[in-house]
Amino acid sequence: MSASILFDTPGPKARRRILMINIVGAIIALGVVAWIFFGLAGKGQMKPEQWDDFVQASTWKNYLLPGLVNTLKAAILGIIGSVIFGLVFGVGRLSQNKLINGFCTVIVEFFRAVPVLLMIVFFNVFFARSLELPGDTALWAVVAALVFYNGSVVAELVRSGVHNLPKGQREAGIAIGLTRGMSLRHIEIPQALVAMLPALIGQFVVILKDSALGYIISFNELLFFARTYSSPNGNVLQALIVTAVIFILINFTLSKIAEMVSKRLSSRVKKSKDAPAELVGAPAGALAAGSVDSAEKDPNNPGV
Amino acid sequence: MRKSRLGKVAAMAAIAALALTSCGGSDSEADGDKIRIGIKFDQPGLGFKDGDNYTGFDVDVAKYVANELGYAEDKVEFVSAPSANRETMLQNNQVDMIFATYSITDERNKVIDFAGPYFVAGQDLLVASDSDINGPEALNGKNLCSVTGSTSAKKVKDNYAEGTNLQELPGYAECVTQMSGGTIDAVTTDDIILAGLAAQPAYKGKFKVVGKPFSEEKYGVGLPDGTDKCKAINEAITKMIDSGDWQKALDKNTEGTGYKPNSKTNPPKLADTCA
Amino acid sequence: MENYLSIFTEYNIPGAFWVNIQLTFWAAIGALVLGTVLALLRISPVASFRAIGSSYVNLVRNTPLTIIILFAVLALYGQLGFTLGGDFQANFFRLSVLGLAVYHAAFVCEAIRSGVNTVPLGQAEAARAIGLGFMPAARLIILPQAFRGAIVPLGNTLIALIKNSTVAAVGSVATESSSVMKSMIEFRADIVIPIFLTFAIGFVIIVIPVGLVTTWLSKKLAVAR
Numbered sequence: 001m002s003a004s005i006l007f008d009t010p011g012p013k014a015r016r017r018i019l020m021i022n023i024v025g026a027i028i029a030l031g032v033v034a035w036i037f038f039g040l041a042g043k044g045q046m047k048p049e050q051w052d053d054f055v056q057a058s059t060w061k062n063y064l065l066p067g068l069v070n071t072l073k074a075a076i077l078g079i080i081g082s083v084i085f086g087l088v089f090g091v092g093r094l095s096q097n098k099l100i101n102g103f104c105t106v107i108v109e110f111f112r113a114v115p116v117l118l119m120i121v122f123f124n125v126f127f128a129r130s131l132e133l134p135g136d137t138a139l140w141a142v143v144a145a146l147v148f149y150n151g152s153v154v155a156e157l158v159r160s161g162v163h164n165l166p167k168g169q170r171e172a173g174i175a176i177g178l179t180r181g182m183s184l185r186h187i188e189i190p191q192a193l194v195a196m197l198p199a200l201i202g203q204f205v206v207i208l209k210d211s212a213l214g215y216i217i218s219f220n221e222l223l224f225f226a227r228t229y230s231s232p233n234g235n236v237l238q239a240l241i242v243t244a245v246i247f248i249l250i251n252f253t254l255s256k257i258a259e260m261v262s263k264r265l266s267s268r269v270k271k272s273k274d275a276p277a278e279l280v281g282a283p284a285g286a287l288a289a290g291s292v293d294s295a296e297k298d299p300n301n302p303g304v
Numbered sequence: 305m306r307k308s309r310l311g312k313v314a315a316m317a318a319i320a321a322l323a324l325t326s327c328g329g330s331d332s333e334a335d336g337d338k339i340r341i342g343i344k345f346d347q348p349g350l351g352f353k354d355g356d357n358y359t360g361f362d363v364d365v366a367k368y369v370a371n372e373l374g375y376a377e378d379k380v381e382f383v384s385a386p387s388a389n390r391e392t393m394l395q396n397n398q399v400d401m402i403f404a405t406y407s408i409t410d411e412r413n414k415v416i417d418f419a420g421p422y423f424v425a426g427q428d429l430l431v432a433s434d435s436d437i438n439g440p441e442a443l444n445g446k447n448l449c450s451v452t453g454s455t456s457a458k459k460v461k462d463n464y465a466e467g468t469n470l471q472e473l474p475g476y477a478e479c480v481t482q483m484s485g486g487t488i489d490a491v492t493t494d495d496i497i498l499a500g501l502a503a504q505p506a507y508k509g510k511f512k513v514v515g516k517p518f519s520e521e522k523y524g525v526g527l528p529d530g531t532d533k534c535k536a537i538n539e540a541i542t543k544m545i546d547s548g549d550w551q552k553a554l555d556k557n558t559e560g561t562g563y564k565p566n567s568k569t570n571p572p573k574l575a576d577t578c579a
Numbered sequence: 580m581e582n583y584l585s586i587f588t589e590y591n592i593p594g595a596f597w598v599n600i601q602l603t604f605w606a607a608i609g610a611l612v613l614g615t616v617l618a619l620l621r622i623s624p625v626a627s628f629r630a631i632g633s634s635y636v637n638l639v640r641n642t643p644l645t646i647i648i649l650f651a652v653l654a655l656y657g658q659l660g661f662t663l664g665g666d667f668q669a670n671f672f673r674l675s676v677l678g679l680a681v682y683h684a685a686f687v688c689e690a691i692r693s694g695v696n697t698v699p700l701g702q703a704e705a706a707r708a709i710g711l712g713f714m715p716a717a718r719l720i721i722l723p724q725a726f727r728g729a730i731v732p733l734g735n736t737l738i739a740l741i742k743n744s745t746v747a748a749v750g751s752v753a754t755e756s757s758s759v760m761k762s763m764i765e766f767r768a769d770i771v772i773p774i775f776l777t778f779a780i781g782f783v784i785i786v787i788p789v790g791l792v793t794t795w796l797s798k799k800l801a802v803a804r
Binding site for chain 1: 624641647660745746748782783
Binding site: 062217224231232 | 346348384392480484506
């Protein structure tokens, strides 16, 4: 009950009332779950044979795991590419050269505004027709789209991370004779990277979720395999739920890691300003917000 | 010195990326004594990847032809060939031939070669077994499903039944799922694809192919431009038809649907299709 | 050039964008309402309400939008026969809106919660001191300030929603821009890049003003403290 100070510590009467509402709330929640369950059962969606496919080794070995491997492959390549892209363009946006700065700004703003799905569809056809790529064209199309969008987001993280460092850092660097670029490389960016780590991990969740868009271009990822598998077996609904659960588990773990990193960092780096007390606990999505820059950059990024 | 820390991170990332891509790339690497055949991986009854097994009519014909060309079954490597990528895969030498519901068209013939046809399909309708829909004209006011961006559903709407409701989904598998739920009255595409869908275990006996094809699609074997294999492939297909293996493969893959291919055009006659 | 211009007569490109804008509009309203309710649940004194709110957010936020919309069309409608009225096509449009709203509500909820954090402690204390209970305090004191403090994250969610409206393609909305672009580049192989740039720039034109308005609004409406 101490999570919020939006309400008084309840007295005996309020406690009783809250208990009552609590029970009502729990009953409503259980009721909704039961309603969904019996609704599904009534429509013949709760038959054991529709579900036990997903506890069989062959289903996992032949469909879900190969799909998951492709999903993770796309996500990992996407993450690596985004970080490289983000570093290059983030530093580019910090450049004092107007041309470089302008170019990087246009690229970053452009790719942040274009839907990932549009890029996936385009790259798939473009790569298939114009470039000779090793392996699966669809994989490259998904990775390219993920890198351009998320790389641009990371570039913004790098830029705002550097902007939020105390000015003294750069001044000290220049005072000991470093050039502007050296100070960036050796002093500012390493610190910015550490500060943006939680937001970066949060972005990985977005990348992982976005990889499911590859389904639309028949990239053989988890969702694609799940529906290829379920179609001949007549359990699409069940397959979608199982796929969602797999995504949720992975993403939830990633979010928790980001939260942990964020906590560890905030205890390491004391905030310069007095942090205002918060009315409620930090929003889970904005986990990283506090440590980087809560006003300008919002890591509670819906992505897809 | 922390001089190159950033550089190190970037280098490590690059190495990791390379490692990942190289294991992705090795799948389609040419291997001297093997033959790489492009098929669909998600088309039950035609080309379907079931774990380590490949099933379907396209696959059976491909295996037969490969065998006739001197490639035993363990020398055949199946590669996924999605519709949009087929020409490029042949042009870039990523596959040696393609058996993937690949219609012979003049447009495609400009950039690649075709052997065959090994089957003549036609656009048809898949409906519930107890449905009274008997042709595209009967679709007014009914719900028809097809794949996003495909022209077959538009053809029905433009030429046969203007009052058709179209649902477009990412794949035929989704269409069949919708029909099993009762929200869709018919699915349209090539008849053999429909038969393959209807032959899936979960739908046995539930759906039927109407059996009045209203177009003609000649399924050919896609080959790189200027190939010398065309004649040999045609001979293999002819042999498969004459020996009865062709019919057996067709029956096996459409079992239980009562599907009969258009007998005017099937089995196809292969007269000098090689340029 | 003529070749390129012909795509505008052959395909209804502005119409495709209009579909995305309509999807966005209805989904935004739905997400805002649902998100506000969720935010209220998450800051309420009742533990079970908080649990409901946070489970919703954690489940939905970690699920790919593709699965949510696919679920609405294939499972909710296809298997369970759930419809949202209207004619055949309108039903898919509405199901897609539902999926978009359900997904983005989780982000709206978190945006509002981050807005609640910008409200100084004293405000809540003062509200309690004058005897307001939870709901009146939330309605009269906390939420109005929270919304004003949450404009930037809400704006970001809106931008994401505009872009994510293209995912309605998996929900059988074949008239929205990503589906239209998909069929265009498949039939017009000669001008793949100009077609992509046309659609991409279209989104830039829609998204960038929203970003600018958000920044302007957040400054104009900032609570002076």
